[in-house]
Structure formats: structure tokens, C-alpha cells
Amino acid sequence: MIIKNRLQFFLLLLFVFTFFSCGKKDEEITLKAKLIHDRILTVDTHSDTPLLMIDSTWDIGVRHETEKVRDSKIDLPRMEEGGLDVEFFAAYVGQRERTPEKYKWAKARAVELISVIKVMCEKYGNIISLGIKPGDAYKNHRAGLLTAYIGMENGFPIGMDLENVKYYFDQGVRYITLCHYTNNDICDSSTDPDGPEHHGLSDFGRQIVKEMNRLGMIIDVSHISDESFYDVLEVSKAPVIASHSCTRALCDHPRNMSDKMIQALAAKGGVIQMCFFTGYVKKERPNRKREAALDELEGKYGPWNEIEDSEIKEEYRKKRWAIMKKYPRRKTTVKKLVDHIDHVIKLVGVDYVGIGTDFDGGGGLIGCNDISEMVNVTKELVRKGYSEEDIEKIWGGNFMRVFREVVKISEQDRIPNESIH
Ligand SMILES: [Zn+2]
Structure with missing residues (x-):
């Protein structure tokens, strides 16, 4: 009886010790993650928030709640809370019929979405500044400002006019996702229910890739089909990004990238930015x-x-x-998202992976359901044993390297006196 009581007492002691030491360890991880997160530059390469910003009654300067009818994951107060320094706001235009009227509509829509991003930067200039060059993100970070870059999701607003690529570049657009859910005149999509149309890039798509290289605009391969992806790698002189995609090895979905694709992307110096959409993180x-x-x-x-x-x-x-x-929909966890990061790192090393949440476009996970909870990604990375140097690369260093390289390659090829604004 006494022995049994002693045993029980010992087990109780062991439980209390384990409980407190785990609690203490978790506290240490949280503190370490917070310090790292505050020091480094954190970049999210994809959000669809301009779709909310376009509504004049919705104000990005005000804190919103998630999980409302008008669900919202990003606003400036929550960006500051989450220690998220750089956001790529995408001008997303859904694919419609490829007619002159619809092309006109798409361009007008793109211009409107781009303008609301600029209006935000003017209205809240003391909080967030528009980024044009790669160095702007670091400069703003040092000055205590957030950075907004402009992306474009779907090349549909280019229409059939190659000159529109320069037009959008001059408007401040720094990446274009070549297509969206269905095929367009540029290339095939990974999810078109009718299957491939061009079997990769069209001839017009090849010209667009070259023009983006010339201008120093980043090519985004998220959403495009496997054949389109390999065509882009062949045509592009510069490394490319997948602004919001995960790995097929952990979640077999056509929107994600196979190991072979990730290896090819990395061999060219590109980067895959992990998407927070549950359906791409874990098979539903x-x-x-x-x-x-x-x-x-x-x-x-x-x-x-x-x-x-x-x-x-x-x-x-x-x-x-x-x-x-x-x-x-049962959301999956931020832990599972970090498993995808881990997979890319085991496959090709730490230099080719980053973060692209797709917030306000479907992204949201348990533990990282909006921009205010971004430190939880860092916490999981610390828990897995990644160093500050690795975490800095994952959180933005890798993407910024690609951004700089894209600009550098365009400058090398430029004829003297030819100016690109
Ligand atoms: Zn998307």
C-alpha cells in the first residue's frame, strides 16, 4: 500500500515536472520566436485584400474581425500586430470570355484595383508606403513603415496587347500571375475543367514572359499548368516565383507543385511561397x-x-x-503548413521557400487565421529547430533575392539610355 502510494506520489511528481518543463519550453520558444520575428523582414507575397478595399465603405485603416459575412484577414492595425512588414496586394481580375469588350472591362477593373492600393498608401502614408524597387522594403522597415507592393493575379487584363505589360509595370505592378482558375490567351491553367488548350505557353505567352524579363517584372507561376510551368522555365532568363502554392508531396492538388517542379524551380534560383489555403495544405x-x-x-x-x-x-x-x-470546412493547422516548408527544405535546401498567405482570397489556418497571428509561423519554425538565419530567408530573404535578381537581369540587358520607370 505504502509502495503503491509512493509510486503514485512519484508519478504525480513526474507529471508536474513534465507539465511545467513543457510549459516553460513553450514559453521560451514563444519569446525566442517573437524576438526573431520583430528583428527580421517579413514578407507575404499574396493577398486579395484589394477586393475589399475597392468597397468605399470598407476601411483598411480600421481593425476588422475575421469570420464575418465579409470575412477579412488583413488590415493595417492587424498587420502591425502580426509584425508583417511587407504585403503584396494583388489586383485580381477573374477570367471572363476573351472578347474585346471583356478585355476592356478587365483593364478598367485592374486599373481600379491598382488605384485603391495607391490610395491606401496616400491616406495612411504614416503607416505604409508603396514599394517599387526591392530595396524599398528594407528602407521602409528601417524607417518603421510597412510596405505595400502591387501584384497582379491573372494576366487577363493584358488583353492581346503586349504593350500593356509595360503599362502595368509603369503603374507599379511588380509581379503577374500568368493565369487563374481557367486557361487564357497566355497559357494553360492547372485547374481548367476543359483541360489544356495551348499545352503550355501560347506564342503570345512566350512574348509576355520575355517582355516581363526585359522590364524586370517577376513572373508568378502559381495557378499555371505543369506544361506552362516548364515552358516558363525554358523561356525566362530570370528566376521565377510561385506566389501562393504548396507541395504535392504532402497534398496532392494540381495547384501545388511536384517535387520535380520544385527542383527545377530551385535550379533556376526561384522560390515557392507557401499558401495558407486549407485545400492546398491538407487533402480535404x-x-x-x-x-x-x-x-x-x-x-x-x-x-x-x-x-x-x-x-x-x-x-x-x-x-x-x-x-x-x-x-x-475543417481548417487545418499552421503546423501542417510548416511541414510543407520543411519538405521543400529537405528537398532543395533553405534558399527556395517563403510565405504567400492568400489571405482574403481563401487563406486561413488554425493558429494563423489572419495577419495578426503571423508570429505563429515563426514559432513553429523555432520549434523545428531552424536558426534565425534560416527563418530570415524563409520569411522574406529568399523572395527578395529573386526580386533583386529579376531587376538585375533586366538592367544587364538594357541598351544604354533606355529608361524604364
Ligand atoms: Zn490564387
């Missing part, structure tokens, strides 16, 4: 009831991208929200 079990309800909704209203009336769009949004509330 389909929910038939949810899919049927969403299909029914789409049957009634047509594709989301094609709704132009703002009242109908709002009605659709509310109904969609109610369905998602009834059949919620």
Missing part, C-alpha cells in the same frame, strides 16, 4: 451536402466571378456564408 474530405448546396447556389446566380451587380453579389455572399456556416 469532400462534403457532398455542402457541394450540392453550393452547386445549387451557383446554378441560380451563375459563377461568382461573372456577377456584376453589387446587390446581387451581396445576396450571393450572404447565402454562401449561410451554407459555409451550416457545413463548415
